[in-house]
Amino acid sequence: MINIKNVTKSYAKGSVKAVDDISLEVKNGEIFGFIGPNGAGKTTTIKMITGILKPDTGSITIGGKDIQTDSVEAKRQIGFVPDSHELYDRLTGMEYIKFISDVYGVPEAQRKANTEKYLAMFGLEDSSEELIKTYSHGMKQKITLISALVHEPPLWILDEPMTGLDPKASFALKEEMRSHCDRGNTVFFSTHVLEVAERICDRIGIIDDGKLIAVGTIEELRKGEKGTTLENIFFKLTEAAEGGEK
Amino acid sequence: MNMFFTLLKTQLNNRFGLTAMRINAHSDKKAFRKQLGMSLVIIFSMIYLVAIYSFLAYKFFGLTLQANMPEIILVLTISASMIVTLLTGLIFILGSLFFAKDSEFLATLPVKPSVVFASKFSQVYLNEIFVTLAFLLPPFIIYGVSLGMGALFYLKALLIILFVPAIPLLISALLSMVLMNLVSRTRRRDTIAVVGSIALLILYVFGQTYLMSQIPENGNAQALIGLLNSQSGLINFLGRAFPPSAWATLALVNDNINGLFPLVEFICLSLILLIVTIPLAGKIYYKGALSHLETAKKNKKRSAKESKGQNSPVMAIFFREWKTITRSPIYALNSLSGIFMALIIMVLPMFGGSMKSDPQMNALLSLITGEYTVTVLLAFAGMMVLFGGLNPAASTVLSREGTSFWISKVIPVSYRTQIIGKFLFGYSIGAITAFATAIGAIIGLKISMSITAGALLLALLTLVSITAASIIIDLARPRFNWNSETEAIKQNMNVLASMLASVIIIGIYVGATWLMQTLAFSWTIIVLVDVVISVASGAFLYSFMLKYGEKRFGVIEP
Structure with a gap:
């Protein structure tokens, strides 16, 4: 579903490599967890996958469509939830969902059904007619989630989606992620909550200092060390990467 | 007092990006040179404008000195x-x-x-x-x-x-x-x-x-003198x-x-x-x-309204822009007040006390409705273009998105389509302002319908170039990091640049009209040539806006 080939992104005229020559393939039907320390390059990678940033080198395809050269078709396959919740404050929640439905060309029957379903799932039925600027952080997160799901994209890209969600909404999201993949779709998400990643991800990629230091199933990452948690694996790998640099 | 200066210093630093400039001077010389270059361009433009203004003031002073006033x-x-x-x-x-x-x-x-x-x-x-x-x-x-x-x-x-x-x-x-x-x-x-x-x-x-x-x-001349x-x-x-x-x-x-x-x-x-x-x-x-942070809890349980109707992506963007503008007091004041001001300025003579019976005002009005029909048509068209083109809606059409610009980057709508939606929005405000001026001219100044219609048509054609030029300017250097909506508009040099562009475009028409008049062209030819200039420049700038915009959208990073 996602194919990242030799992608690099630098800032400050190349002196800071936010993402350093990473290659990654995310298959159809899997929940892929993307984890790493703060400043590792997770959000930069996600922004390149979604077309917000342009890589310096390499290519990224979504369902076979290049995000740079065939951007409209590539983006049509994505439902994206960023880590920040900067939305159109002057629209109501419902108007924002309608706007997204219009630009994704969602048929009326589908948008009605999905809007009602997800507003109920995330408990926003009573607030959907309020202006977004009156929403709490968590409510903005929910509206962003709903707008990413309403058009039923084959690929969900979620950047720290659990942040700000109440436990009920968090549980509902995890269930929905699983159900989405069971239907043959794909979820790519980044998180700092390693227990969640360990529990629900089919495969995990660990990025540190712009480099992809490990990719695989939780078993593959354990490398035979039974009972080791993802947290331990994470610390071991990131500290090893740090030590290697020193 | 210390707290006051601490707050003021920090807010000025944040607003003008002084620390950012200092850091760029050491670590990102390209960005620093760009910032410095822009600042110098702005300073030199201001100096140029002040120089022209000073020259005009000097000439005016000469006249007042002659009149001993x-x-x-x-x-x-x-x-x-x-x-x-x-x-x-x-x-x-x-x-x-x-x-x-x-x-x-x-x-x-x-x-x-x-x-x-x-x-x-x-x-x-x-x-x-x-x-x-x-x-x-x-x-x-x-x-x-x-x-x-x-x-x-x-x-x-x-x-x-x-x-x-x-x-x-x-x-x-x-x-x-x-x-x-x-x-x-x-x-x-x-x-x-x-x-x-x-x-x-x-x-x-x-x-x-x-x-x-x-x-x-009582117009007592002696008392006035x-x-x-x-x-x-x-x-x-x-x-x-x-x-x-x-x-x-x-x-x-x-x-x-x-x-x-x-x-x-x-x-x-x-x-x-x-x-x-x-x-x-x-x-x-x-x-x-x-107060805007307080939300009123609705007592009645409401279910979500049905999301009726499906808009095309262009219209979805068009309506989004209108909703944003009309729901923000600052954006509304800056972009829509021009519509009311244009109408008011045109109808002011009806309310201006003794202006109503002012013989000089009456003479001016009869001049307008008299023999200088084509001149009046062209002058009114210019006025409509000026009122319609001075609003900042088009020249901040990207900047106003601020930190939510990421949405425009991820939605599956071609950049070209998005720019068309934004163009329609910016143009619609200019067009409404031109209409308001026209209505005011008919009611307040008693200009004939035919002159007003002719002026309006010419103005609507010219507004295509002005709207496109304004959007091109905002595409070239959008400003996304602002602390208040006022900064997005009032402290955005794109607005000033767009006003200058509008004045230059109007200047081209004035220059062409004057030249043709000097060469003794008939008024019919002059008006036709002006129309041709409008259509040609509008088509060129619109097309350039789309091509340039597609490239710029792809590289702008929020």
Whole structure:
């Protein structure tokens, strides 16, 4: 579903490599967890996958469509939830969902059904007619989630989606992620909550200092060390990467 | 006092990106050179404009000197400066003090509300000082040098420049605080704030018109001449639009004790207003500034309305832009007030007291409706284009997205389509303004329908170029990082650049028309050529906007 080939992104005229020559393939039907320390390059990678940033080198395809050269078709396959919740404050929640439905060309029957379903799932039925600027952080997160799901994209890209969600909404999201993949779709998400990643991800990629230091199933990452948690694996790998640099 | 300076310093640093410039100077020289280059371009453009203005002021002064009324230049420029500050100050004050993003954060700090208010007010004040300096210094110097005024004149001039923005800004601040306090007690705050702000602006304009119209009703020429022959009579007469401007002028032109009293009056009024405003701000500022953070819980359980109707991506973007503009008091005030102002300016003669029976006004009106039909048509078209093109909606169409620009990057709508949606939006505001001008011209100035229709058609064609040019400017350097909506519009150089572009485009028409007239072309040919220029330039700029926009959208990183 996602194919990242030799992608690099630098800032400050190349002196800071936010993402350093990473290659990654995310298959159809899997929940892929993307984890790493703060400043590792997770959000930069996600922004390149979604077309917000342009890589310096390499290519990224979504369902076979290049995000740079065939951007409209590539983006049509994505439902994206960023880590920040900067939305159109002057629209109501419902108007924002309608706007997204219009630009994704969602048929009326589908948008009605999905809007009602997800507003109920995330408990926003009573607030959907309020202006977004009156929403709490968590409510903005929910509206962003709903707008990413309403058009039923084959690929969900979620950047720290659990942040700000109440436990009920968090549980509902995890269930929905699983159900989405069971239907043959794909979820790519980044998180700092390693227990969640360990529990629900089919495969995990660990990025540190712009480099992809490990990719695989939780078993593959354990490398035979039974009972080791993802947290331990994470610390071991990131500290090893740090030590290697020193 | 320390807290005030700490706040002011930090806010100015944040607003002008001073630390960012300092860091770039060491670590990102390309970005630093770009910032420096832009700053120098802006400075040189301002110097150029001030130079042209100074030349015109010098010529005008020469005429007034011949008529033995040199004080006219002082009273007119001081009046104009104070009136413009009063009108634009309202927008600045509302945006910087009441709709800034950092209001919530500042409210959590252990700082008095009056100090927060004072620091924000000072930012607006400092901004106005620079504008006042550019506006008043040339005529003051021209007057002082030509008449051999002494050091005292220049000292008083400096004091007056420092204090000129005070009265209008403090009036705006007081009225804004009252307005926002009232707004905070209502439920539909944004709607009331939008309507209230526009109403206040219209009130200012009508207030000025009323003051300006208070000339002797019986038209007694002898009485009028007597009034104008005395220096103070002339100054008071011309300064009636904003009386403190008369005090400032009298202070400047009189070297003796007669100049001291008006200066004291002028400064004292400024200080009295300040003394009244700051403590009041301490009591009511936060209520107005933070009211937008309060949400009214609806008692009735409501289910989501059905999402009716499906819009194309172009129309979805078009409607989104309109909703954003009309629901933000600052955007509405800046972008939509022009529609009302254009209408009001056209119908003002109907309300201007003795202007209605003014023989010179009547002569002008009969001229407009008389034989110079084509000239009037072209002049009106120019006026409609000017009113329609001066609004900042198109030149901030990307900048206003701010930190939510990421949405435009991820939605599956081609950049070309998005630009078309934004173009339609910007054009629609210009077109509505042109229509409002046309309606006002028919009602207020009794211009014939045929002339108005012809002028409107030409204006609508020309607005294509102006809207496209404005969007191109914002595509070239969008400004996404702003703390308040006012910064997105008022402190966005794209708006100024777009106004200059509008003036240049109008200048091309004026130049072409003048040239053709000089070459004795018939008026029919002149109008036809103007239409052809409109269509050709519109097509070219629109096409360029799309091509350039597609490239720029791809590389702009939010």
